[in-house]
Amino acid sequence: MIACPTVRKQDIRSHYNLSTLFYRLLWGRHIHHGLWSGDESPRVAQQQLTETLARQANIQRCEQVLDVGCGMGSSSIYLAAQLDCQVTGITISGVQRNWAQCAARWHNVAKQSQFLCADAEQIAFAANSFDVVWSIECTEHLFDKPRFFRRATRWLRPGGRVAICAWLAGNTADCEAMLRVHRVCEGFFCPSLGTADDYRQWCEKAGLTSVRFHDWTADVTRTWEICLDRVRRSGVRWLARAVDRNSVLFLDRFEAILEAYRTGAMQYGCFIAERHA
Numbered sequence: 001m002i003a004c005p006t007v008r009k010q011d012i013r014s015h016y017n018l019s020t021l022f023y024r025l026l027w028g029r030h031i032h033h034g035l036w037s038g039d040e041s042p043r044v045a046q047q048q049l050t051e052t053l054a055r056q057a058n059i060q061r062c063e064q065v066l067d068v069g070c071g072m073g074s075s076s077i078y079l080a081a082q083l084d085c086q087v088t089g090i091t092i093s094g095v096q097r098n099w100a101q102c103a104a105r106w107h108n109v110a111k112q113s114q115f116l117c118a119d120a121e122q123i124a125f126a127a128n129s130f131d132v133v134w135s136i137e138c139t140e141h142l143f144d145k146p147r148f149f150r151r152a153t154r155w156l157r158p159g160g161r162v163a164i165c166a167w168l169a170g171n172t173a174d175c176e177a178m179l180r181v182h183r184v185c186e187g188f189f190c191p192s193l194g195t196a197d198d199y200r201q202w203c204e205k206a207g208l209t210s211v212r213f214h215d216w217t218a219d220v221t222r223t224w225e226i227c228l229d230r231v232r233r234s235g236v237r238w239l240a241r242a243v244d245r246n247s248v249l250f251l252d253r254f255e256a257i258l259e260a261y262r263t264g265a266m267q268y269g270c271f272i273a274e275r276h277a
C-alpha cells in the first residue's frame, strides 16, 4: 500500500462539493472510469463499467444494495430502475446527496432509493442489512480500508456480496513507480492506494470468501487520454485557478495518472467477494 499522509478528509469533501458540476459537464453522470471493448463513446463506456460490475456481482431483482460513495447517484439509479433494487446511497458531499435525490426523482425511482450525506467510515448500519455492498472508486478515499471491509461484511446478510471497483497501486517496489502513485494520491485526494493483494487480504481477513479480482487496467486507461484532451481544449484550468489550489492540483495530475497506468505503477480492478451463507 502507498500512503499519502497529507490528504485530509475535509479536502475530499470540499473537492466533491466544488467539482461535481465540472465532472458532470466534462465527463458525464458517472464519476468513474469508462470500460472499453471497442470504440464506444465515453458515455457508453462509463455505463458499461457499471453494468459489468452488476453482472460480475450477479445482482438479482429487488436486492437491497448499499452504494458507498454514490456520487451523483447514477449506479444506484441504474440498479433501482433496471433491477428493481432498493438502494441506499451514501456520499461525503452534501451537493452530491442533493443531486442524487433530484436525479432519482427525475428517473422515477425516488421510492426505491434514499441518499444520505454521511462518512462511510463513521456511519453505522444494523448487521445483516444488505444483499450487496457496492462501491465504485470510493475506497481509495478511505483512511482505514481494512476496517471498512470488516464493517461492510457485518452489514451484509449471509450470502451477500461486496462489489468494488478501485484504483490500485501496482505490485512494484520501484521508487519511480511509487513516486508516481504518490503524486496521484496527492492530486486525487487519496490517503492511500492498496495493491490488488492488499484488497484480497482485507476481504479475507474481514471474513469474506470466494474473492475474485479482474484487472481492467487496459480497458479503462483511455479515460485519461480523453479527460486530458478535454481539459486542454476547454480551458477549465483557468476556471480552477479561480476556485482553489486543490482544484488546480487535481487537473495538473491527470497526466500523472495516465503515466501511472501506462507504466504499470497503477492498476484498475474489480473485486467481488461473498459473505459465507
Ligand SMILES: C[S@@+](CC[C@H](N)C(=O)[O-])C[C@H]1O[C@@H](n2cnc3c(N)ncnc32)[C@H](O)[C@@H]1O
Residues within 6 Å of the ligand: 012, 016, 029, 030, 031, 032, 068, 069, 070, 071, 072, 073, 074, 075, 090, 091, 092, 093, 096, 118, 119, 120, 121, 135, 136, 137, 138, 141, 142
Ligand atoms: C470517484 S467518486 C465515485 C462516485 C460514484 N461511485 C460513481 O461511480 O459515479 C468518489 C465518491 O466517493 C465519495 N466519498 C469519498 N470519501 C467518502 C467517505 N468517507 N464516505 C462516503 N463517501 C465518500 C465521494 O463523495 C464521491 O461520491
